[in-house]
Amino acid sequence: MRSSGVGRWSGPLSERKRRGCPDQRECRRQPPCAPVWQAALAGLVRVLSCAGFLLVAGALAAAPPARLTLWQGFKFSEVPMLRRNVDEFVAEYRQRTGREVVIEIGQVPFSDMVKRLKSAALARQMPDMAIIDANSMVQLAFGGVALPLDTLPNFPAASIDELRARYVPGAFDTNVITFKGERHLYGLPAQTTTLALFWNKGMFRAKAKELREAGLDPERAPRDWDEVVRYGKVLTEPSKNLYGFGMNNSFWFSMPFYNQYGVEIVRRNEAGLLEAAFRGPRAEAAVNRRVGLYREHGIEGGAWREGALDPDQGFLNQRYAMILVGPWQIENFRSSGLDFGVALVPRVPLAEAKALGLVPPDADENSTAVHALSASNIGGQNIMVSTSSKHPDIALEFALHFTSEKVQRAWAEELGQIPILLAAQQNLKLDKFPEVPVFIEQINLAKPLPALPYGGVLETEIVNPEMNLVLQGRQTAAQALERICAQIERRVLKPVNDAEMAARAEIRAKTPSGN
């Protein structure tokens, strides 16, 4: 670089001769003997360059900040924490990159989020990010509004599976969606929930004598479904509207039964296409176990009916001694002065598990395989980045910040949430929320709903009505499962498989012949 500079200063040989330089070599080392006007011009150019540089630098410094919008449906008690996280991110981002970011938070009712996003997409008013129901993620991916995060240049891992190892697997999996034959990550888990068993300690104590007489400990929750029945029979008094158990008929709330019995809802066949798998002895056993609590044993208070006292309200009113519910109700129950405990979802009884081949024949009560039978379901919310975002890289950085260990620890310790990052689940200070460790244990045994489009149809139009008929005693479990499978095939899977076949045909058509 330096030599070229000298050359530039030295100028052509003829010019040096013309200026009368005595020694041409010496002249090469000397600054040019330019006339005054040339020097002035050069000076002017330098001044202008400096001024231009300062102008550009100033303009850059005054550039408008990157503006992003975030729609969320958190509870009002959680929003201050979210605002704090946003402020921390903005400050940290400014310090790291020197760039200003503004994140505007929009409050949308949780249950309306998908509808609002649909309207927003039509009106070209999509937010850059949205925190949505984990089970709705697949709709957004298929609708082309959720950006595959693994395609962004600042994706923080070499592969989706590498990133998965850091998170609660079930919660993470709700974001991994196969779309037109391609598997991508469409979001990150932002908040996760699962169901656990809530039991009313006061109601148990009120029947302590009877429970002891039945050989049961009134100071603990039942561990398997046979125990639930035994406890329930002591606790149930229909004449006083008191029941041992209250359950919801929704598919999502029933998933712990199906997960425990190792039931698949759909699976991929040898051709790689989806097929309904919600049938067979295990599925029938799961349905019969659930329905039997109401029909056979009479310990369920009819909370599954739309017009009855629902499980949460019944638990609050001390009508149902045990229910399956998530951590979102802890504060509600606590503020009502209810004396309650939280335990793992009761599991399949060991003998039944062995008979169904769910555990090895030599498994005992303390084995890991038996512990894993307490499987529950996965809910919660994911954070997605919109395909119309002008700053998807910043949005991804915010999503990663929100799921970082520091933030997740704060959500657990200050709000009693289940951390979605595995590292954040260790050494938590949970003095205010003694129930959270149970939920952490439960979430790691949980499995999500299958990631299918038309998930709403699956739940409200297919499974719930059929199960309602079983609970009414108007059809058997086997009949219901056959009808459910037929409808899943026709209304949910056929469109997906047709689309996948079309996508494969398209890929084949693009592939050069002979390959």
Added chain:
Amino acid sequence: MPNQPRRTRRLTADALWGYIFIAPFVVVAAVFLVFPIGYSFYLSLRETTLYSSWYNQFSDMVWMGAGNYVSLLTSKVFWYSLLATFLYAALLIPLSLAASLSLALVLNNQRLPGYQALRSAFFLPHVFDVFVVGIIWLLLFNSTSGPFASLFEALGITWFKVHGFLDNPVTVLPSIAFAMVLKGMGFGMVLFIVALHNIPESIFEAADIDGASPAQKLFRVTIPLLRPMILFLVVTSLMGVLNGFTEFYAMTRATGGPSVSFLGETVQAGRVSGLHLYRLFDESFYGHAAAMSFILLVIALLITAVNFKLLGDRSQ
């Protein structure tokens, strides 16, 4: 006729002014009525797909032709929804008319102490929102802790405690109809009172002279003379039932209530046409939802035509 061309010109000018005056309303009607109806029909011939982009939901639909109509007309759930709607109408309309007329006859007696306060009290539920009323009735009909179930239990009838009101396929439609009768009878009462005031007193005096008993006066004089009002209420109630949605949404928690088997298909007992239409729309099957709305429109037009015919015959 030398003046004729001049008169024609004047008529044309008058017509022009007329068109100018109605133009704003025509434009508003075209934008907010004609275009949406036309566009809905266009949508009814198309359907969203699994991959329809949310950014272009309506333009990213595929052509179905009459496919949506065929699909609906061969759907058992659709036919059940129509059947449930007409069952609901058969329960609601006669009960509503009977309750409204009874109230009107009682409260038309101005010698009854507090009749004005009673009229206001019975009319009051009509001004409440259907959704709010539905939620209140949901609590009242609660089979575990609701007052109705407890009342029947106290009377020795435990059936409702076990099977519920809104939880049972047999009772869900009658329960909703009962709630809506109580909500709407005040409005019918007001209309009947107005109609009763319009019956000339001389007719009743003539009946008295002829020695008619109170029952004869009611069935031979009052009710025949109230027939135009009855027909009017039947027509408007039928239209209301065809559009019925909110009460079912609120009282069955948007599901349609308990399941029932209909021709081998599982459907929800309270899934009337309005709720079925909503569910189709909610699941983003916009083409099916639009097609269903046109089928319901045709049914509504047919019912209206029959009623107009009846009303027309009567007035002649």
